[in-house]
Amino acid sequence: MIDRLAPEHRSWLMSxxxxxxxxxEMRVRRAAHALGFRFRLHRKDLPGTPDLVFPKTRVALFVHGCFWHRHLGCKKASLPKTRPEYWHQKFALNVERDERARVALERLGWKVSVIWECETKDPLQIATYLQALLSRRSEGPRQPS
Structure with missing residues (x-):
């Protein structure tokens, strides 16, 4: 399939x-806020610059696009028909970078989680995921009063 756009226009569009x-990401942020979880956004001092960081529970959450980060088994993770060698390399580098960030964060003592773009359609599903992810982590020994 031939690209119908001029290279300059395609470049502008991709930019x-x-x-x-x-x-x-905004769907996940709305759900987390509605549940009462407090978070920081895009902390550049952490490897991979996680989308949402929950400092209290030391959870780093990435909201990955299925296409760019290669969600296995997802129909959105299709391979473009033009320049497949370029796209294979591009996607492989993206996945490799994601893995390096995950390992680095875990070495620093962070729990790393990913929520995929296709999993953000249903607000109830997001809320359930966040509850399970963050409620478990916040339970710990209580301080005597």
Missing amino acids: RVRGTNTTP
Whole structure:
């Protein structure tokens, strides 16, 4: 399939693809806030710059796009038909970078989790995921009063 856009226009269009404040990320942020969880956004001092960081429970959460981060078994993780060698390399580097960030965060004592773009359609599913992820971690020995 031939690209119908001129290379300059395609380049401009791709430059508009956002890395932060995406729709799936905003859905997760709204759900976390509604549940009363407090978080920090895009902490650049942490490996991989997690999308949401829950300092109290030491949880780093990435909201990954299925296409760019290769969600296995997801129909959104399709391979473009043009320049497949380029895309294979691009996706392999993305996955490798994600793994390096995960390992580095875990070495620093963070629990790392990923919620995929296709899992953010249902607000109830997001809320259930966040409850399970964060409620478990916040339970610990209580201080005597």
